[in-house]
Amino acid sequence: MAEPRLPHRGTHPRRFDELGLDRALGDRLLPLLVAAMSFLAALTLAGAIAAAAVAAHWRAGAGRALTVQVPDPAAPAAGAAGSRDSAVLALLRSSPGIATARQLTGAELQALLRPWLGSDAGKLPLRLPAVIAVRLAAGTVPPAGLAARLAAAAPGVLVERHASWAGRIAALARSLQACAAVILLLVTLVAAAVVTVATRAGLAARREAIEIVHCLGATDGHIAGLFARRTRRLAGLGGLAGTLLAVPVLFWLGSLAAPFVGLGGGGAGSGGPVPLALLLALPVLPLGAGLIGHLTARITVRVWLRLLP
Amino acid sequence: MIRCEGVGLRYGAQGSAEILRDLDFAVPEGGFRWLLGHSGAGKTSLLKLLYLAIRPSRGTLRLFGTDAARAPRASLPRLRRRIGVVFQDFRLLPHLSAFENVALPLRIARRPEAEVRSDVSEMLRWVGLSGRLDALPAELSGGEQQRVAIARAVIARPSLLLADEPTGNLDEPQAERLMRLIRELNRLGTTVVVATHNEALVARHPAPALALDHGRLVSGG
Structure with a gap:
């Protein structure tokens, strides 16, 4: 078959x-x-x-940034030679945990103010503070007592830390x-x-x-x-x-x-x-x-x- | 091989009427039994018990030495593979060819494909369907479908063969040929239970019978 x-x-x-x-x-x-x-x-x-x-x-950027404002920057520093802004800058650069400290130029300041004061901000009779952009070394926090030491050299100095914003954004990201x-x-x-x-x-x-x-x-x-x-x-x-x-x-x-x-x-x-x-x-x-x-x-x-x- | 002791079966909840009552009988290994009775006597229900489609509501049903009423559910497939069934309505899978329908028990048992091909081809040749391997059930006549159903029931060389009106759609020569096959399987050691109304067939092949009437065994117990 x-x-x-x-x-x-x-x-x-x-x-x-x-x-x-x-x-x-x-x-x-x-x-x-x-x-x-x-x-x-x-x-x-x-x-x-x-x-x-x-x-x-934001953690890597803003979280490591400080902004220091020195009013009346050209005035003599308290208890030190030189102007207030240079004294603050020198103090910052000698502090541990500070990676860089750089004073913004007049042009950079005008660029910052342009949205509020217009392109002629530099010609206005304003007594602008010096602005110093500080970056902390990775993994560090601002040295203890830094604000007090800066205030001693230049009374009225303002230290603004951006980490609080980074923290809020991190919390928002965690929620999302x-x-x-x-x-x-x-x-x-x-x-x-x-x-x-x-x-x-x-x-x-x-x-x-x-x-x-x-x-x-x-x-x-x-x-x-x-x-x-x-x-x-x-x-x-x-x-x-x-x-x-x-x-x-x-x-x-x-x-x-x-x-x-x-x-x-x-x-x-x-x-x-x-x-x-x-x-x-x-x-x-x-x-x-x-x-x-x-x-x-x-x-x-x-x-x-x-x-x- | 089969031992029923006080077996009762009801389909509904506790308290509903029993379809089968107080069944006591035994079929030895290699035995042959006709299963007789009028329509509604309980033949199909008893066969369902024997091929483990349902379990008894009470009593003891021993198959191959295992108490099928109380055996763990996971152990039943192994028992079912030792049972071949020819259903009254064939129960072929309509989307599978004749070859695939017959191959089903072997593939479920995970037999090697080469063995499946040779065994199924040989079996279909034996039942006279070697030219219809590719045909779907809808393309086959009633008699051809029945032969496919029979081939599927015996392809895995079962220890127990159960048949519900297996000759119902066959003409006399085909029915006689089928009975010779079934008796040959029985002679080779397969235990066989055949339910039928066909008195002429029973007369031509005399053998012990289990007779049911209204769910009770009236002879053969």
Whole structure:
């Protein structure tokens, strides 16, 4: 007798879909909803990372800056030779923990005042103070008693520390990150709920097929694995689509936010206007979507199968 | 092989009427039993108990030495793989070809694919469907579907074969051929229980019978 003709349709186990899930678990709605969730997650992740970057930028910049104003700078210093501004400058430069201390030039002062006094600020009969920009060494705080020592040399001197602003911005960034974490959690829960509903619909549609393979000796793990494989693929594809859709939006938002994080709208040797951390985090979204699809389907099916003996 | 002691079955909650009552019988390993009774007598329910689609509400049902009524749920798939079932309504998966339907028990048991291909091709050739491997159930006649269902039931060489009206859609020569297959499997050691209305078939193949009436065993216990 001639060798029987082997079938061409779906005989390889890797493609074997005994429950007909290709049709029961639709390849449109679930990926579409997961894509929307991934898009939201990408934007949320971007917000969290941008907030952290802004806070870090301010901590590194404003947090290490002091501004010292010396009224009546040309007057003689108290108890020392020279003018008040040079005495204060010398004191600052000799203090520990001060990286740089630089007196702003007349032109820089006029540029600072221009928004309030106009371009003729230098011609006005005003007695402007000397302004000294101080940068603290990394990881240090202003030396104890610095303000008192400066005041002794030049009474009326004002020391303004910017760290308080950096602290407030850091607190704001932490709040934004907490909000982002809550949103990511909600997105995860909604995605899991979507997968649960889709899986239950698939279970209802394939109840008879499931009962047959169950009767033939299929374990709960085998049946749950078939559902998990299908939903993992659909959710992963949805996650990939949503993430890819988010990328151009993130580049646009990143270019708007670049000046606030010191990128100046370009390059910075990382991901252009998009932080490198975000570019590294984005591939996690489709993987996470696939994982949510896999685990949710597996748990949903296993719970449902408890109805069978 | 099969031992029922005081088995009762109800589908509803406690207090609802029992479909099967006080069943006491045993089928030895390698035994053959006709399962007889009018429609509604409980034949299909008893077969469902035997292929572990349901568990008894009371009593003891021992299959392959295991108390199926009390065995952990996780241990049942292993028992089910030792049981072949021919359903009255075939219960073929409509989206799978004849080949894939017959291959299902072997693939669930994770047999090597080369073995699956050769065994299934041989089995379908044996039941006269070697030219219909690719056909979906909807493309097959009733008799062909029944032969696919039979091939699926015996492909994994089960220790226990249960058949619910297996000749219902077959003409007399095909029914006779099927009975010869079943008796041959029985001769090779497979325990067999066949539910049927076909008195002529029973007469041609005399064997001990379990007769049910209104859920009670009236003979063969």
